[in-house]
Amino acid sequence: MAARARSAEMSRSELVWSLLDGKLPPPVPVELTSAVHGLLASTDRMAVLSTDLSEFLRLLDRLCPSALELQALRESTRALHKDVREHIKCASALLAALKPYRRPRP
Numbered sequence: 001m002a003a004r005a006r007s008a009e010m011s012r013s014e015l016v017w018s019l020l021d022g023k024l025p026p027p028v029p030v031e032l033t034s035a036v037h038g039l040l041a042s043t044d045r046m047a048v049l050s051t052d053l054s055e056f057l058r059l060l061d062r063l064c065p066s067a068l069e070l071q072a073l074r075e076s077t078r079a080l081h082k083d084v085r086e087h088i089k090c091a092s093a094l095l096a097a098l099k100p101y102r103r104p105r106p
Helices: 002-006 012-020 030-063 068-101
Strands: none
Touching: 030 068
16 A cells, blocks of 8 residues: 555556566655646746747837837846746756656646
8 A cells, every 4th residue: 555655646557667676666745746736837837928928029029120228128028038948948857857756737
């Protein structure tokens, strides 16, 4: 029963293979599971934000390509867009590393 409770995040075949190899899967704390779900939701929202920022920058460049008074807005929006993309990159790497221990998304 203990191995079964510990392996709630693994597929049945992964559990069988690990048991045949004499290895018990590491326990996954409940906090980690909720943190992963929170990170997934946050990353999804950040991806939407990144798309919106990209579209806003394209629109700004198309409508006001030479407006110097908008240059500061362009630069700060580009910096924000870069930060959002960097967050998505880091979060995606973390989520990929945690993949064997997470449940499929609904």
